[in-house]
Amino acid sequence: MALLVRWCQRNRWLVVAVWLVAMIAGLSAVQNAGSRYSLDLGNAGAESAHALDLVGKVLGNDGLPDNETVTVRARQGTVQAPEVRARVTEMIARIGKIPGVAAAFDPYSPAGALPIGGSPLSADGHALIFAVLMKGSATAPDTVAIHHLMDTIAAYNGPDLQVDVIGPGSTAVTQAAISPGPILIGLALALILLALTVRSPAAVAVCGLVGVASVVGSIVAVTLLSHRASMMALAPLLAVVLAFGMSLGSAVVIVNRAQNGLRAGLAPPDAVRAAMRRPGRATLGGGLVLGLVMLATSALHLNTLAGIALAGFATAVVSILAVATLLPAALHIAGRGLLVWVERTQLRATGAGLPVRPGLRSWWAGTLGRHPRIYAGAAVLLLVVLALPVAGLRLGGSDGGVDETSTTTRRAFDVISDQFIPGLNSPIVVVATGLAASPPDASTHLLDALKATPGVQRAFLSLRNDKVDGEMIQVISQDAPRSESVSALIHRMRTQTVPAVTRGTSLKVYIGGQSAIFDDASARFIRILPVFVGLELLMVGLTVGIALRSLRHSVAVMGASLLALAATLGVITTIFVKGTFTGAMGVRSGPIEPFVLGLIMIIVFGLAVGMHLTMLSRLWGAAGERDQTQAISSRHADVGHVVVATNMIMVAVFLSLADQPVRIMKLLGVGLSVGVILDALVVRVILLPALVHLVGLSGRGDSVTLGSGSTAPTWTGATATGGRAARRRARSTNPGASRPAGGDSDGAHTPQMTVPIARPKSGGSSATGGGARHGRGAATPPRPSTGGRRRASTQHSRRDAATAPPIYSAAPTHAGGMRRRTGVSDRAAAGTGPSQPEPSTVRRPWDSEHTSDGSRWSD
Numbered sequence: 001m002a003l004l005v006r007w008c009q010r011n012r013w014l015v016v017a018v019w020l021v022a023m024i025a026g027l028s029a030v031q032n033a034g035s036r037y038s039l040d041l042g043n044a045g046a047e048s049a050h051a052l053d054l055v056g057k058v059l060g061n062d063g064l065p066d067n068e069t070v071t072v073r074a075r076q077g078t079v080q081a082p083e084v085r086a087r088v089t090e091m092i093a094r095i096g097k098i099p100g101v102a103a104a105f106d107p108y109s110p111a112g113a114l115p116i117g118g119s120p121l122s123a124d125g126h127a128l129i130f131a132v133l134m135k136g137s138a139t140a141p142d143t144v145a146i147h148h149l150m151d152t153i154a155a156y157n158g159p160d161l162q163v164d165v166i167g168p169g170s171t172a173v174t175q176a177a178i179s180p181g182p183i184l185i186g187l188a189l190a191l192i193l194l195a196l197t198v199r200s201p202a203a204v205a206v207c208g209l210v211g212v213a214s215v216v217g218s219i220v221a222v223t224l225l226s227h228r229a230s231m232m233a234l235a236p237l238l239a240v241v242l243a244f245g246m247s248l249g250s251a252v253v254i255v256n257r258a259q260n261g262l263r264a265g266l267a268p269p270d271a272v273r274a275a276m277r278r279p280g281r282a283t284l285g286g287g288l289v290l291g292l293v294m295l296a297t298s299a300l301h302l303n304t305l306a307g308i309a310l311a312g313f314a315t316a317v318v319s320i321l322a323v324a325t326l327l328p329a330a331l332h333i334a335g336r337g338l339l340v341w342v343e344r345t346q347l348r349a350t351g352a353g354l355p356v357r358p359g360l361r362s363w364w365a366g367t368l369g370r371h372p373r374i375y376a377g378a379a380v381l382l383l384v385v386l387a388l389p390v391a392g393l394r395l396g397g398s399d400g401g402v403d404e405t406s407t408t409t410r411r412a413f414d415v416i417s418d419q420f421i422p423g424l425n426s427p428i429v430v431v432a433t434g435l436a437a438s439p440p441d442a443s444t445h446l447l448d449a450l451k452a453t454p455g456v457q458r459a460f461l462s463l464r465n466d467k468v469d470g471e472m473i474q475v476i477s478q479d480a481p482r483s484e485s486v487s488a489l490i491h492r493m494r495t496q497t498v499p500a501v502t503r504g505t506s507l508k509v510y511i512g513g514q515s516a517i518f519d520d521a522s523a524r525f526i527r528i529l530p531v532f533v534g535l536e537l538l539m540v541g542l543t544v545g546i547a548l549r550s551l552r553h554s555v556a557v558m559g560a561s562l563l564a565l566a567a568t569l570g571v572i573t574t575i576f577v578k579g580t581f582t583g584a585m586g587v588r589s590g591p592i593e594p595f596v597l598g599l600i601m602i603i604v605f606g607l608a609v610g611m612h613l614t615m616l617s618r619l620w621g622a623a624g625e626r627d628q629t630q631a632i633s634s635r636h637a638d639v640g641h642v643v644v645a646t647n648m649i650m651v652a653v654f655l656s657l658a659d660q661p662v663r664i665m666k667l668l669g670v671g672l673s674v675g676v677i678l679d680a681l682v683v684r685v686i687l688l689p690a691l692v693h694l695v696g697l698s699g700r701g702d703s704v705t706l707g708s709g710s711t712a713p714t715w716t717g718a719t720a721t722g723g724r725a726a727r728r729r730a731r732s733t734n735p736g737a738s739r740p741a742g743g744d745s746d747g748a749h750t751p752q753m754t755v756p757i758a759r760p761k762s763g764g765s766s767a768t769g770g771g772a773r774h775g776r777g778a779a780t781p782p783r784p785s786t787g788g789r790r791r792a793s794t795q796h797s798r799r800d801a802a803t804a805p806p807i808y809s810a811a812p813t814h815a816g817g818m819r820r821r822t823g824v825s826d827r828a829a830a831g832t833g834p835s836q837p838e839p840s841t842v843r844r845p846w847d848s849e850h851t852s853d854g855s856r857w858s859d
Helices: 001-009 012-031 047-060 082-096 143-154 166-177 179-200 200-226 235-263 268-298 303-338 343-348 362-370 373-392 407-420 441-453 485-500 514-548 551-577 594-620 628-658 661-694 720-733
Strands: 065-074 101-104 128-138 161-166 428-431 456-463 469-478 508-512 812-815 818-820
Touching: 001 012, 001 268, 001 303, 012 179, 012 200, 012 303, 047 128, 047 428, 047 456, 047 469, 047 508, 047 514, 065 143, 065 407, 082 101, 082 128, 082 143, 082 161, 101 200, 128 143, 128 407, 128 441, 143 161, 143 166, 143 407, 161 166, 161 407, 179 200, 179 235, 179 628, 200 235, 200 303, 235 268, 235 303, 235 343, 235 594, 268 303, 268 514, 268 594, 303 343, 303 594, 362 373, 362 628, 362 661, 373 551, 373 661, 428 441, 428 485, 428 514, 441 456, 441 469, 441 485, 469 485, 469 720, 485 508, 508 514, 514 551, 514 594, 551 594, 551 661, 594 628, 594 661, 628 661
Parallel strands: none
Antiparallel strands: 065 128, 065 161, 101 128, 428 469, 428 508, 456 469, 812 818
């Protein structure tokens, strides 16, 4: 990792150029090749999938045709009025000339009753419906022709007529339409939150560059993969949201750590390497875990998620590459521009960052550390209460009746439901084969049995094809397609009606249609859900166990993640299944689409695992401290606000999806927002730190023993009073010591070095004004010589000390391009301050643990 970061820093402009060229070339390739997304819900082998395949054979097409239904309602009078008939006839003639339209059935002719099996005129004469047969299929509609059809119909919508359309193609186009206003507002709010978090324009530009590169690269990768593998139409949305969240979250955390390193006096290259060391590894580890989970999901052939799992894997890989290569290069280019002008001026003048007073986060971390059991219990209780409604979660397919009334599909659905039969919005398709080898009246008995099934309003034979020895029957239910009664009807037909009719015959009957397809997909999703959740939790547990080498923390994180997931599903059930708040949102309650639920789970998991590792890796640094409670609280205050701010940026974007007119987008936006908020504000702000306090930390953390047997400096987080006492004791031991050059952004938890400082051995060269040359006395820890001299035996921290500088530090001098060890600070050499001895052991954020003899330096 360190070698890659150094290489990217040295070749920063090459890295940026390669990414720019790759993005331009990728977009050009996507534009030329196009995409091949599928509406397949992962039902391969299911009964509904067999029915869909047989429909194409019976009809002589590649699949079920796209049959759009146009509704016409007279606002005044009836549809039999001469002026209304003239306008409808004119509209049908224009529709028939649209490229992509196979036929339009005149409702005033006998042919108008064929597609629906009954009269196309309502009983009161105020409405009519007619079918438009498109050349495209229901699973792959011709969106260009659908747009042309919808525009033509909208031209006849006026004060005297209400004209709308509903069908597979129009539903797909409506649900894919995005209102730009809420998206722009969400992006503006996210940009403001990003600017408030990292403050510097250069830092905002760095985060934005990495986010844009990840999004573009992910879209290119997913689009090109759609030519090689089955990819759902929602795969690009998954790629955009996941890439933006993962890359931007990692960039904000790493930029914040680099800024803290600059405030502590580190040179820009060293600050970047320090930031990429542990926080960078944590966020990259989260992306790697997500990629492995998605790859395993695809390899296990979990059909319902296979269409988006491969997209998740590609997105994770691209995001990891962007963070590992483009981010360090961009940070190196930005340099001290990562800080605002006031901080840069302060740093040049004094060598120390601006002090920050203790804030709310310090108070909260301290309060949580004093009462971890209370807060952990409250967090668990909150998650359990939110998770209770999950028992009522119902999976299935919604219909056009759940969207806002501003959509044409919702208005058409209401006209059909009110003036005709709700089941006409999505008929159940029954396909029978083996007619030739069965008794002559077998087909008639099947049709009669279907009509007599409770819950069926109408059943009629649509088409019989003796060449393929099959026929298609349409069954119109009494209720809307999304209702539980329709799912019960399909189950009754499969388990009772059809077996009773086909017993003793050669008939093979398959039941399909929109409701049956979603029922089969839901049943499969329920079967694979434990496997998918178990895979997620297992990978999180293994990652935490490897990173922290603690089984207790792995179990704690797995339990917290499971509770947060159950709470998210419980909130979704309360809002969208039980109908709480749906009226205020302008939509109706209904079942949850399984692929949408899988999308929410993947994105929330992908965004959570990296932030979990970032938080835990920072808290684990308190291992080995004498006062672990205070040390954990100090690190909690140091990193908690950055993690929360990053998640709030994501929430701002997700809420813009919740303001879209389509229910599926509202479901996606609310589900993602709730999942991220619970992870950020309940799990990472309360539960995980409280569990770390309760479970405790074992190991060495930030403090280990020197290979030479001497004592390493101990880094502890102190309260405001304790910090002043430690500084007074240090000054009494070293009267010439200066104040700390920087540190924790919260003064109440500024880590301090409280060990005596020894002068270096004889032979160390004196300062030669290097401080004036390199940052005017910036308090940068010295690095040992790497030549033929004996390497210094020092202790290296395993923690990122960019936010925890020692209160005594000396700046290195550089003579002739060579770093030297010196016994006095650069400020003392320049005559601007008192001389101070240099510590014999200095913690450097970029250093790793040395060998047992204390002679090895590595990155």
